[in-house]
Amino acid sequence: MSQKLSVVGKRIIQPDAAAKATGAAMYASDLKMPGMLIGKVLRSPYPHAKIKRIGKSKAEKLPGVEAVITPEDVTQWKPFDRGLKDLPMIAGGYLVPPDEHILNERARHFGDAIAAVAAINEHIAEEALELIEVEYEELPFVIDPEEAMKPGAPQVSDVAEGNIGKHLSYPFPEGDVEKGFKEADCIVEGTFSTTKQEHCTAETAAAVAHLDVNGRINIWSQCQVAHMARREIAHIFNMPVSKVKLMTPLVGGGFGQRGSVCAEPICIALALKTGKPVKLEYTREENFTALESRTGFKYNLKIGFKQDGTLTAMQVYMLGRLGGYMGCGPMASVIGMVFGLGHYRCPNRAGEADMVMTNTPVSGAFRGFGNPAMMWGIEQLVDEAAEKLGMNPLKIRLKNIKKAGEIANMGLRLESTYLDECIKRGAEAIGWKEKWGKKKEGKMRRGVGIATMTHCSGAAPLYLDHSNAFIKLNEDGSADLTVHPAPLGQHIWGALSQIAAEELGILAEDIHIVTGDTDITLFEYGSDASRSTYAIGSATLIAAHQAKEQILERAAKMLGVSPDELEIKERQVYVKANPKKSIPVADVCYDAIYNFKGECLNISGKCSWEGRWNSSPTGAFFAEVEINTETGRVKVIKFVTAIDCGKAINPMTVEGQLEGGMQQGIGYGLTEDYIINKDTGVVESDNYDTYKMPGILDMPETEVVIIDKPDPKGPFGAKGVGEPGMVGVAPAIANAIYDAIGVRIKDLPITPEKVLKALGEKSQ
Amino acid sequence: MKQIANFIVNGKACELAIEPHMLLVEVLRDELGLTGTKQSCGIGHCGACTVLIDGIPTLSCLTPALTARGKNITTIEGLAEGTRLHPIQKAFIDYGAIQCGYCTPGMILSAKALLDRNPNPSREQVKQALSGNLCRCTGYVKIVDAVLAAAESMGKEASE
Numbered sequence: 001m002s003q004k005l006s007v008v009g010k011r012i013i014q015p016d017a018a019a020k021a022t023g024a025a026m027y028a029s030d031l032k033m034p035g036m037l038i039g040k041v042l043r044s045p046y047p048h049a050k051i052k053r054i055g056k057s058k059a060e061k062l063p064g065v066e067a068v069i070t071p072e073d074v075t076q077w078k079p080f081d082r083g084l085k086d087l088p089m090i091a092g093g094y095l096v097p098p099d100e101h102i103l104n105e106r107a108r109h110f111g112d113a114i115a116a117v118a119a120i121n122e123h124i125a126e127e128a129l130e131l132i133e134v135e136y137e138e139l140p141f142v143i144d145p146e147e148a149m150k151p152g153a154p155q156v157s158d159v160a161e162g163n164i165g166k167h168l169s170y171p172f173p174e175g176d177v178e179k180g181f182k183e184a185d186c187i188v189e190g191t192f193s194t195t196k197q198e199h200c201t202a203e204t205a206a207a208v209a210h211l212d213v214n215g216r217i218n219i220w221s222q223c224q225v226a227h228m229a230r231r232e233i234a235h236i237f238n239m240p241v242s243k244v245k246l247m248t249p250l251v252g253g254g255f256g257q258r259g260s261v262c263a264e265p266i267c268i269a270l271a272l273k274t275g276k277p278v279k280l281e282y283t284r285e286e287n288f289t290a291l292e293s294r295t296g297f298k299y300n301l302k303i304g305f306k307q308d309g310t311l312t313a314m315q316v317y318m319l320g321r322l323g324g325y326m327g328c329g330p331m332a333s334v335i336g337m338v339f340g341l342g343h344y345r346c347p348n349r350a351g352e353a354d355m356v357m358t359n360t361p362v363s364g365a366f367r368g369f370g371n372p373a374m375m376w377g378i379e380q381l382v383d384e385a386a387e388k389l390g391m392n393p394l395k396i397r398l399k400n401i402k403k404a405g406e407i408a409n410m411g412l413r414l415e416s417t418y419l420d421e422c423i424k425r426g427a428e429a430i431g432w433k434e435k436w437g438k439k440k441e442g443k444m445r446r447g448v449g450i451a452t453m454t455h456c457s458g459a460a461p462l463y464l465d466h467s468n469a470f471i472k473l474n475e476d477g478s479a480d481l482t483v484h485p486a487p488l489g490q491h492i493w494g495a496l497s498q499i500a501a502e503e504l505g506i507l508a509e510d511i512h513i514v515t516g517d518t519d520i521t522l523f524e525y526g527s528d529a530s531r532s533t534y535a536i537g538s539a540t541l542i543a544a545h546q547a548k549e550q551i552l553e554r555a556a557k558m559l560g561v562s563p564d565e566l567e568i569k570e571r572q573v574y575v576k577a578n579p580k581k582s583i584p585v586a587d588v589c590y591d592a593i594y595n596f597k598g599e600c601l602n603i604s605g606k607c608s609w610e611g612r613w614n615s616s617p618t619g620a621f622f623a624e625v626e627i628n629t630e631t632g633r634v635k636v637i638k639f640v641t642a643i644d645c646g647k648a649i650n651p652m653t654v655e656g657q658l659e660g661g662m663q664q665g666i667g668y669g670l671t672e673d674y675i676i677n678k679d680t681g682v683v684e685s686d687n688y689d690t691y692k693m694p695g696i697l698d699m700p701e702t703e704v705v706i707i708d709k710p711d712p713k714g715p716f717g718a719k720g721v722g723e724p725g726m727v728g729v730a731p732a733i734a735n736a737i738y739d740a741i742g743v744r745i746k747d748l749p750i751t752p753e754k755v756l757k758a759l760g761e762k763s764q
Numbered sequence: 765m766k767q768i769a770n771f772i773v774n775g776k777a778c779e780l781a782i783e784p785h786m787l788l789v790e791v792l793r794d795e796l797g798l799t800g801t802k803q804s805c806g807i808g809h810c811g812a813c814t815v816l817i818d819g820i821p822t823l824s825c826l827t828p829a830l831t832a833r834g835k836n837i838t839t840i841e842g843l844a845e846g847t848r849l850h851p852i853q854k855a856f857i858d859y860g861a862i863q864c865g866y867c868t869p870g871m872i873l874s875a876k877a878l879l880d881r882n883p884n885p886s887r888e889q890v891k892q893a894l895s896g897n898l899c900r901c902t903g904y905v906k907i908v909d910a911v912l913a914a915a916e917s918m919g920k921e922a923s924e
């Protein structure tokens with residue numbers, strides 16, 4: 001595709017950036033309505049307890065308190081699936097009867113919601129919480145999945161017998177793994193474990209709800225999948241979908257955590273009970289304990305290779321911790337297997353997973369979903385095999401990566417891949433040749449490491465991948481584009497504006513995004529699975545194309561030529577053969593609206609898009625680390641991400657996504673540890689004093705290499721880029737550590753203690 | 765018992781009756797409607813609530829409002845002059861330093877305090893000055909670029 005592009009590929013500034021830079025931007029946490037009450041939630045201090053009695057009269061009597069609700073006050077409403085995944089999907093038929101209530105009679109994890117209040121201000125609401133008297137009966141609890149699977153372990157959920165929330169199989173098994181291992185000359189295997197990383201969205205969960213004069217629920221929700229949330233909310237509150245109006249304000253970070261319903265159900269319950277607008281904003285501690293965070297795994301992985309480095313078999317058994325409720329956790333195993341086992345060309349593949357219920361906060365989706373967890377092990381074992389086979393880590397990867405046209409990770413055609421270029425250019429940027437495999441001496445030792453990945457640009461074919469776009473041209477030649485991605489900070493409004501403007505031949509600033517209201521927007525599955533630019537962008541492109549054809553048709557009449565003789569550039573329709581003959585787009589649009597000749601037509605286009613293909617972004621990650629062999633401290637000196645995300649719609653945004661991915665990946669790799677006390681079940685890391693996410697001083701020198709070659713299917717050649725950024729960061733660091741000091745850390749995060757212990761074992 | 769307190773917020777004098785336990789972040793957001801100041805951790809560890817008190821970056825989530833009596837408080841809303849953005853705001857926009865934007869007001873105010881006292885900082889000095897501000901989206905790279913670019917454009921403006 002050698003299309004000349006004038007808007008796509010430009011580093012345009014974002015439509016919402018000025019509002020965010022001046023403090024004018026409105027987030028859910030900033031909303032205020034006349035007479036609005038403030039909600040607060042009482043949460044269980046125990047990991048597992050029955051509520052024997054709740055006394056709420058003292059709290060109710062406190063002046064300023066308008067409602068105190070307990071589990072018995074919410075029984076008319078249905079239990080729900082917070083992960084919003086109760087739709088048929090091919091990956092393991094993951095339909096489980098939801099058994100989470102708005103408030104729960106039996107607390108199943110530390111931080112589970114027990115009661116809630118609405119009061120005229122936050123202080124009174126907090127005071128009211130303290131006046132609620134709860135008599136708990138503490139129950140035996142289990143926090144470790146292996147323990148939970150043993151006979152006689154405390155039963156977490158009534159719908160998960162033996163605490164197996166779900167047994168899942170890899171949906172794209174291939175060949176015969178036993179045969180594959182027999183054919184192997186070299187087999188590497190290991191047990192790896194990954195952590196329950198917390199999203200640390202800058203804005204905590206927040207929602208505002210009220211009942212309007214027509215009895216409709218109005219809810220401002222941060223949910224990344226707005227229309228799916230509306231559906232679930234209608235279900236919970238026994239209402240038709242038409243009785244729920246869901247609005248999406250700007251969101252202070254999502255990363256998958258807002259792919260589930262968060263504060264919405266309790267907020268709406270309080271609004272229905274009081275008949276007044278209610279705002280419910282979680283504290284940071286509630287964000288850690290009441291919301292979903294990354295699904296932690298322990299898994300056994302085995303990979304076989306031929307002497308020449310060719311893969312013969314891959315097999316994994318994963319054990320995942322779900323927590324007290326189902327959430328999005330189960331899918332993390334399936335997606336992990338899909339991305340991990342489908343990354344390289346391998347004729348024999350198999351995977352199984354047990355997802356186990358435990359008395360811990362719920363597990364869910366976090367950027368990359370299961371991909372970072374699986375690549376953590378796969379990329380370390382590939383390095384191990386390379387060493388055994390006497391091969392360079394780059395070479396063994398180049399040998400096994402897939403080519404365009406093969407079957408990709410998601411079971412569909414691999415539309416395009418430039419992973420070989422990512423590996424080569426990334427290696428150059430980190431200085432691989434000069435630095436890798438060199439002899440190390442002294443107290444401070446440096447090393448470099450690589451990891452690669454393949455991801456997705458949407459949910460197809462595993463899950464619903466349905467997007468819509470509607471565009472109309474105004475009489476001044478500008479356009480209103482109606483779409484409903486979640487504005488999480490990923491610059492999606494800008495990217496969609498560029499796609500629409502490019503197609504229409506106008507400027508990005510001519511596009512006005514109409515969004516954030518389910519009354520106005522067409523159905524949108526939403527912003528997850530790195531799908532917004534690809535899927536909503538595809539819908540936008542087709543809608544814009546329809547509108548463009550109408551412009552050309554009218555312009556042709558006005559200029560006395562045929563439509564295919566025309567082109568649109570910078571707001572002007574030109575006769576290609578005679579560019580002196582032209583007419584402004586605005587004049588065409590004006591004539592279409594104020595016509596008076598019986599030919600009125602508001603130029604517009606609309607597209608319903610359903611993913612039938614799914615272009616995989618690929619990437620290579622390179623870390624250079626320095627290790628203090630006396631303290632075990634690992635410092636990342638430089639990090640390079642080389643990405644094949646198709647055509648970069650906005651390179652500045654792509655860089656931003658990948659740089660942000662490095663921060664999250666370095667945290668996942670080195671410092672972010674979600675600590676649950678084994679004896680008490682209490683979450684001990686619930687704010688930034690106890691949970692260390694990387695600050696500015698923890699960041700290395702960084703470099704992003706964008707291959708920038710268009711994909712045949714994505715809009716203007718774009719593929720997804722949101723999630724890939726963090727996938728390979730931690731394994732690249734682990735491999736660099738091995739290069740530096742010859743030890744392998746298989747349990748995340750890589751703490752100084754683990755490094756010292758491994759060094760000690762090695763020297764023995 | 766509420767007490768009457770006077771502040772100068774973004775150059776304007778204001779008088780408010782406030783409870784002694786109220787924090788500055790609450791007064792700014794809830795009483796004055798200046799919601800540009802964000803609260804993210806509430807324990808002094810993220811910098812989202814940073815405002816300038818007499819030019820000094822201060823965590824408003826830890827500051828009892830009454831201790832700021834009579835002081836000059838600058839919030840993110842006070843940086844632009846009318847529709848003319850402050851060069852730091854402009855640089856944050858132009859350099860893609862803003863993603864979700866929730867850390868942005870605190871970042872910009874920390875950066876302003878730095879550039880007011882050191883108009884020509886090194887990359888390292890910028891990092892030091894922003895080390896109390898957490899960002900989950902950007903990886904900080906473009907934030908540092910933006911602050912350095914702002915320093916340069918402010919330097920040019922000053923010499924013109």
Ligand code: FES
Nearest residue numbers: 804806808811825
């Ligand atoms: S909210 Fe004040 S430092 Fe985090």
Ligand code: FES
Nearest residue numbers: 864867899900901
């Ligand atoms: S831009 Fe989202 S936290 Fe910084």
